[in-house]
Structure formats: structure tokens, C-alpha cells
Amino acid sequence: MAFLELKQITAGYSKHEPILRDFSLSVERGKLVSLLGPSGCGKTTTLRLIAGFLTPREGRIFLNGKDITQAPPHTRNIGLVFQSYALFPHLTVFDNVAFGLRMRKVPKDELVERVSKALSITDLSGLEHRFPSQLSGGQRQRVALSRALVIEPSLLLLDEPLSNLDAKLRVGMRAELSRIQKTLEITMIYVTHDQVEALSLSDEVVVMQGGRIEQIGSPHQIYRYPATPFVARFLGFDNRLQGTVTAVNPDYGVLSVRGQQFTFSMKAVPNEPEHFSFLQEGEDVEILFRPEDARIEESSGPNSLEVRVLFGTFLGKAVQYLVRFQDQEMTVLCSEGYRFQEGQRAFLRLDPNTWFLVRKE
Amino acid sequence: MKTSRFYLAVLGVLYLFLLGPFLLIFIASFGSEPIMTFPPKGFSLRWFAKVFTVRMFLDAFITSLWIGLASTLSALVLGIPAAYALVRYSFPSRSLLEVLFASPAVIPGLVLGFSLLRFFVLIGNFPIVLGLYVGHTVILLPYTVRVVSASLRNLDPSIEEAAVSLGAPPVRSFFLVVLPNIRAGVMAAFILAFITSFNNVPISLFLTGPGIAALPIQMLIYMEYYFDPTIAALSSLLIVITVLIVQGAERGLGISQYV
Amino acid sequence: MPPAAVKTTLLLLLPALLAVGAFLLLPLGFILFESVYLEGRGFTLYMYLSYLSDPKFHTIFLRTLKFGLIVTGVSAILCYPASYAISRTDQHRKSLLMSIVILPLMTSPVARTYAWMVILGRFGLINQTLKSAGLIAEPLRLLYTEGAVIVGLLQLFLPLMVLNLVSAMENISPELEEAAQSLGANRWVTFFRVVIPLSADGLVMGSVLVFTGSITAYVTPAILGGTKILTLATLLQQEAVVFMNWGGATVIAVVMTVLTILLYLGVRTLRPRIA
Numbered sequence: 035m036a037f038l039e040l041k042q043i044t045a046g047y048s049k050h051e052p053i054l055r056d057f058s059l060s061v062e063r064g065k066l067v068s069l070l071g072p073s074g075c076g077k078t079t080t081l082r083l084i085a086g087f088l089t090p091r092e093g094r095i096f097l098n099g100k101d102i103t104q105a106p107p108h109t110r111n112i113g114l115v116f117q118s119y120a121l122f123p124h125l126t127v128f129d130n131v132a133f134g135l136r137m138r139k140v141p142k143d144e145l146v147e148r149v150s151k152a153l154s155i156t157d158l159s160g161l162e163h164r165f166p167s168q169l170s171g172g173q174r175q176r177v178a179l180s181r182a183l184v185i186e187p188s189l190l191l192l193d194e195p196l197s198n199l200d201a202k203l204r205v206g207m208r209a210e211l212s213r214i215q216k217t218l219e220i221t222m223i224y225v226t227h228d229q230v231e232a233l234s235l236s237d238e239v240v241v242m243q244g245g246r247i248e249q250i251g252s253p254h255q256i257y258r259y260p261a262t263p264f265v266a267r268f269l270g271f272d273n274r275l276q277g278t279v280t281a282v283n284p285d286y287g288v289l290s291v292r293g294q295q296f297t298f299s300m301k302a303v304p305n306e307p308e309h310f311s312f313l314q315e316g317e318d319v320e321i322l323f324r325p326e327d328a329r330i331e332e333s334s335g336p337n338s339l340e341v342r343v344l345f346g347t348f349l350g351k352a353v354q355y356l357v358r359f360q361d362q363e364m365t366v367l368c369s370e371g372y373r374f375q376e377g378q379r380a381f382l383r384l385d386p387n388t389w390f391l392v393r394k395e
Numbered sequence: 396m397k398t399s400r401f402y403l404a405v406l407g408v409l410y411l412f413l414l415g416p417f418l419l420i421f422i423a424s425f426g427s428e429p430i431m432t433f434p435p436k437g438f439s440l441r442w443f444a445k446v447f448t449v450r451m452f453l454d455a456f457i458t459s460l461w462i463g464l465a466s467t468l469s470a471l472v473l474g475i476p477a478a479y480a481l482v483r484y485s486f487p488s489r490s491l492l493e494v495l496f497a498s499p500a501v502i503p504g505l506v507l508g509f510s511l512l513r514f515f516v517l518i519g520n521f522p523i524v525l526g527l528y529v530g531h532t533v534i535l536l537p538y539t540v541r542v543v544s545a546s547l548r549n550l551d552p553s554i555e556e557a558a559v560s561l562g563a564p565p566v567r568s569f570f571l572v573v574l575p576n577i578r579a580g581v582m583a584a585f586i587l588a589f590i591t592s593f594n595n596v597p598i599s600l601f602l603t604g605p606g607i608a609a610l611p612i613q614m615l616i617y618m619e620y621y622f623d624p625t626i627a628a629l630s631s632l633l634i635v636i637t638v639l640i641v642q643g644a645e646r647g648l649g650i651s652q653y654v
Numbered sequence: 655m656p657p658a659a660v661k662t663t664l665l666l667l668l669p670a671l672l673a674v675g676a677f678l679l680l681p682l683g684f685i686l687f688e689s690v691y692l693e694g695r696g697f698t699l700y701m702y703l704s705y706l707s708d709p710k711f712h713t714i715f716l717r718t719l720k721f722g723l724i725v726t727g728v729s730a731i732l733c734y735p736a737s738y739a740i741s742r743t744d745q746h747r748k749s750l751l752m753s754i755v756i757l758p759l760m761t762s763p764v765a766r767t768y769a770w771m772v773i774l775g776r777f778g779l780i781n782q783t784l785k786s787a788g789l790i791a792e793p794l795r796l797l798y799t800e801g802a803v804i805v806g807l808l809q810l811f812l813p814l815m816v817l818n819l820v821s822a823m824e825n826i827s828p829e830l831e832e833a834a835q836s837l838g839a840n841r842w843v844t845f846f847r848v849v850i851p852l853s854a855d856g857l858v859m860g861s862v863l864v865f866t867g868s869i870t871a872y873v874t875p876a877i878l879g880g881t882k883i884l885t886l887a888t889l890l891q892q893e894a895v896v897f898m899n900w901g902g903a904t905v906i907a908v909v910m911t912v913l914t915i916l917l918y919l920g921v922r923t924l925r926p927r928i929a
Contacts, residue, residue, distance in 0.1 A: 412812070413754070503870035505870060505890055506890075594761070640760075
């Protein structure tokens, strides 16, 4: 059994439809796992389930071998970092962090030492006597983190902890969180709707939607080889092109996009199951691809399509072109500066190694 | 910022009308004549002295004080948990209950006092002082529930969960984490409720008997027989005390938002 | 809701529920019962019919309603500009102004009303001033008139209206008025087209509170109206305590309650946004 096991959980809030149905999840000790998905997908529900604020209607939860399904939340020794930080406004930073230790009746000397250590890990030394209202957003976030860490929990749960910080702070805090997690070797479950956060922090990403797991994998796997159309679209495969399969054989396949031919290798993409196994001749498909994975060129070539450039937006590090092929519009990111004018004809070149094929619904 | 003359004039008239009478009664209580006249003739503090010698005023003051304290504390003990349940939990009959707890403020106080008199005292032989206590507690409940509810709504519910996740059992987390943070609301509710009870006439009017009379009722009775400035002096004292309490409460708690 | 939480909720609410049930609903139910049950006759509307058809009751009833309407109307008109001014001042001044405004609501009603006796009495401020100015020879009878009661009620209820209006106006962002002015509306038009409609809820709530308060007020009509100018409230007290006419008293009590509840319900249905 893994360190944290959720087995066939059915859970929800009201009498009606449960949010999670027959939901199972395993988390290895010492890993940082992200639950990634849009709002309403059940990721926060899962977190609250683990913390004990929600009791499942069916299923069991095991932590380190013990069945904690019915255990009340204050006995689970699981650290929680809330989106709103939930700092106690009437207590100083020191008392906030010491709270959990006081509940455990830790003797004074040890308490002071542990709190000081926790505060120094999160770079808050010197702020012990301030109140939450006197702290900045970033400082409050770190207090919330220290408070959860100081009790040496078996598991740390974080619910979108960085969403209230401005962009620059967020990047800094991400690195901090990662560093702390690796240093303390603590098992963390991190809920977010931001794919960049999930990809940069996690050992493993669990993509969720509608109460179900769409895919579990390493950040690299999820990013490069999405398993379902949902995961693909959620992770930036913004463009789609309609096409039809014209030929399939064990080594390669051929697609036709309004007469233009696209050839691709049938050998399974490394580590990924039969990516193209469903293809049959005559099948209508959609090609999903990322703006940064396509190229625009002046001249034709293999796997390219003649398009008209509608306009380009300068983004600083790249130019984003909006192009049109017949009645379909797509965006392409080009890092070579302005090369194409409005209205100019160009060629969109796709790379089959980076696209995702979906059966047309 | 509207400094237009029109607004200043309107405000001036309003505040003159509201405050003027208080000033006048203050001035009138220093007169030396035993008849209420204005402007008062002479200057004397004898009426203030008299207030403290009139037995029934002292007794009534003590009664009002005790009833005020008892009913305010009871209304808090009843109202705080009720407010918590109304704000933190959702259940089908919640709005009905909110109306129910607000109803003592909707029902005319006079009607409530009268019905308590009929029901408990004349029919059930309930001692009058208990009827008074009970009546005051009930009319104070809407205040405590409303004010404490407002404070609770302003408190992030996650902090209770944070406390629980750190090891505090739910009841303890209420005392450690919720109560300290609604302290201002509770104090405001206390002051508001106590003043309401102390000044209450409709309930106390009916629940009065031998030896039991609240101060306002005692003042009314006195006024029926005597026309001297004693009442003016007592009124002045009460007004001054009220002003001090309200100003203090406003500065410390911003009580005007709760009224 | 999960069963454990249901139990907790019930536990938290039960004491307050019992208090309201036993000490409000029960007694009220009792007098309602008393008003329709006569010894020997069983359930009957006799008391209502006999009491409500009495012309003296009509006078008092209509007078009470009249007071309510006048006080509400004057409050609404006077308090609108005042509340607007208060809501637009800075925090510091507003706090001071508001703490003064609630003073009449917080002071002993007896003290407050007595002050009017000092002003309106035979040897009170007004009479003394007029006499020394040589305008009158004999003191005017100002006390124990309808006017006295109305003035006394105003002092109590103007603050209540101000409270409701100020809170309603605080929710109107000054930017809305600035937007209107940028579109060509002058101060008056802005007031009538933007501020008043947006504060209408506060006006309605304030009016209901002031009206129901006025028609059920006791101390003010008792002191300033005496036995000459009776209102429903003073009539109730008279019937109950002086004449021990329980039947009549319960009828008046029920009438007052029904009137008040109907007004609240009326507001709730017409303007559901008001809590």
C-alpha cells in the first residue's frame, strides 16, 4: 500500500450528485503530488476528504497503513495551508505557529525552539511579535506554511496557496516550497488550477475533471503526452485542425487535411500507450497542437499547410500569429521576430511528434 | 465632501432638534424653584441630591441594574450559539429561524409585556420579577443574535478549520479561535442590549408590582404625583451616563454600525 | 446534512428556540386565544365586534395611524438630505455624527420625553419666551395636544430613519454620482435620478420601522398626550391596568400586532431584497 491511499471514494456535499464517485488515488511517501484541474473538478473536495472535513459516503482512506476514514480532523496530524491562509488574527506570528504545538502540549523549551526553527526555515525570523494584519501577503503565506510544518505532520495539504500573491512573489514562493519539500522530505499534496505551478513543482501530476482522474503522470509525461483530449486542451493544445485518415499501416499513417497530406510514424510514442491505435481508414479526426509546436515558413515542405496570416502580436519574447486555413483559425508562436505581414501567404508546418490526435466527436 | 450651505443648515436643524431637549433638561435640573420652569430661576444642586435620597429611585435603579445584567447575559448565552448555528451551518429551516429570532423586535413591546403579564402572572402565578427577567431576555435576543451574526460573517471560516487541523477539537477551537475574534461584536451586543433593557418601558410597564419596578416605570409614577425638577435631575444624570457610554463604545467599537 | 452536524445545530439552537417559544409564542398565543374565547360563550368574535365598532376606538385608531403617517413622512423628507450629507463626510466626522444621532435611541425614553415637558409646559421654554417677548398674556396649552405627541415621536424616530438611510447611501459608490455628472446631470438631477432610486430600499425599511414604531410607542403619548390624547398604546395600558378590561385589552393588542406584522410582510413581498 502506498503512503496515502484513497480507495473507491464516493463523496459529496449535498444529498444530490456526489462530486467524487468510485475515486481512487495513491500517493508515495516523500513526493509532491499536484491535483490539477478546473474549478469544480473535485480537487478541493479530495483535499478536504483527506483532511477530514468531509466524510465519504463510500470508500476508505488509509494513511501510513492506518484507516483514517472515520477519524475526526483534529486527530489526523495532517498539515493544511489554506488559500486564504486562515491565520488567527488575534494571535501573533509566534502564537499562530505555536498553536499546533500547544494543542499537543509540547513543553515550553522545545516549543520555543521548534517555532524559531520553523520561522527561520521560512525566513520569518524577527517577525514573531507581529500580528497577521501587520504582514504582507507573502509573509502571511509563509506563516501559514510554518504553522503547518512545525507540527511535523505526516502529510501536508495545500489548497491553491499561491493564488492570492502577485506574479513575481508567486515564482519566488514556488521555488521556496519546492526547496522546503525536498529538504524536509515531506509528502505534499498541492491543489491548483494553474498548470505552470503543477508542472514546475510536482513529482507527479493528477489531472482531474468532473470528479474523475483524467491522467496521472510526471510533469513531462502530462505535458508532452496528454492521454485524453481534456488533458490536452487543459495543457495548452489550443489549436485544432480537422482532417481525415486516408491510410494506415503498421509503420506510418497518412492524414488528409482538405487535400493536404500529413504523414506520421505509427511507432508508439516512447512510454506512451497506443497513441494512434484507434485510427482507421476513413476516420474523421482532429489534430490538436500547441501554438509553440508549429512553425510558419515562407515555403512549403513536408506536413505543411498553406495559410494566410491575419495579424501578428508582439509578445516580447515571441510573435504570436493568427493564421487562417480556409475556415479554421489557429495561433502560432514564432520566436524569430516579425517576418510576416498581415495578409501574407505562408506555410504552417506541423510536427507529428508534438501533436495529439482525437477522434472527431 | 459636501460643504454646501444647504446641507450644513439641514444638519444643523436636525441636530438642534435632536440634542436641544437634552441640553434644556440639563439646564433645568439646576434650578432652585420646586416648579419646573424655563429658564430656571436660581442655581442649586439640591435636586441632584434629592435623587439619591428618594428610596424608590434607588430601589428601582438596583432592580433595573440586576434585571439588565441578568437578561443581557442570558440573551448572550442563548444568542451566541444560535448565531453561530445560523451563520456557519445551512439547513432548510434557516430563514424561518432567522425570522423567529428577530420576531421579538417586530412584535410591539407593549403587546409582549401585556401577554407575559396575562399568561404567566395572572394565570400561572409566576413571580413578577421572573416575568420581568424573562420578558427582557426575550426582547434582547434579536439584538444579540443579529450583532453576533454580523461579527461571525466577517470572520473567515477557514480559521476554525485551521485550528482543528492543528489538533484543536471543535468545541475548543470555538473558544480559542472564534470567541476572541468576535469579542468586539460581543461587547457591542452587550452594551446595546444592556442599554435597551435598562431603558425599556413596554415590558417593565406591565411587569411591575409591590417592590418590583424598573427605573423608567418608577420615574413615570413619580411624574404622576410630583412636578419638581427631581425628575429633570435624574434624567440629566441618566443622559450624561448614556452619552459617556455611547461615546466610549463608538470610539472603541464603532457601535453605531450595530444599532 | 450529516447526522452529527444536525445534532450539533439542534443543540446550539435549542435553548434560544425554547426561550422564544415559551416566552413569546406561548403568551402571544394565549392572548390571541383570550380575545376570541369568552367564558360561557365559547369561541366568538363578540369582543372584536363590540370593541371595534365603538366610535371612541375609531377616533383613537385613526389618530394613531395619523401620527404614524405624519412622523414617517416628515422623517423621510427631513432625513434624506441630512443622511446624504452624513454618508458623504469623512470617516472621523461621520463616526461623531452617527454617535450623536443614536443618542435619542439610547437614552431613557422617560428622560427624553420629559425634556419636551420642559419645553412645552405652562412655564416651559416656549411659553416663557413668548411671554417675555410680550406676544402672549396667558400661557398656551401646548402639552397634551396631538402636536406635542408628534414632536416627541419625531425626536425618537428621526434617528432611526437616519440610520437606515445612511446605511443605504453608504452602499452607493460616489463614482456613480460622478458618472452621472460627467454625463451632464447637475447636482439636483443626480440626487433625484441616482441617489434616491438607489437608496429606496433604505427608505422603505426606515419607513416601516418608523411607522410601526410610532403606532406602538407608549412613553411619548403617555407623557405628552396624557389621557386627553390617547393612542392605541396608551389605550391598551389604560384598558389593561386601569380598567382591568382584559377582553378589550387583548383585542387592542391583537390589532396592534396584526397591523405590525402585515406591514412587515407587505414590505417583504413588495421588496424582497430587504432582509
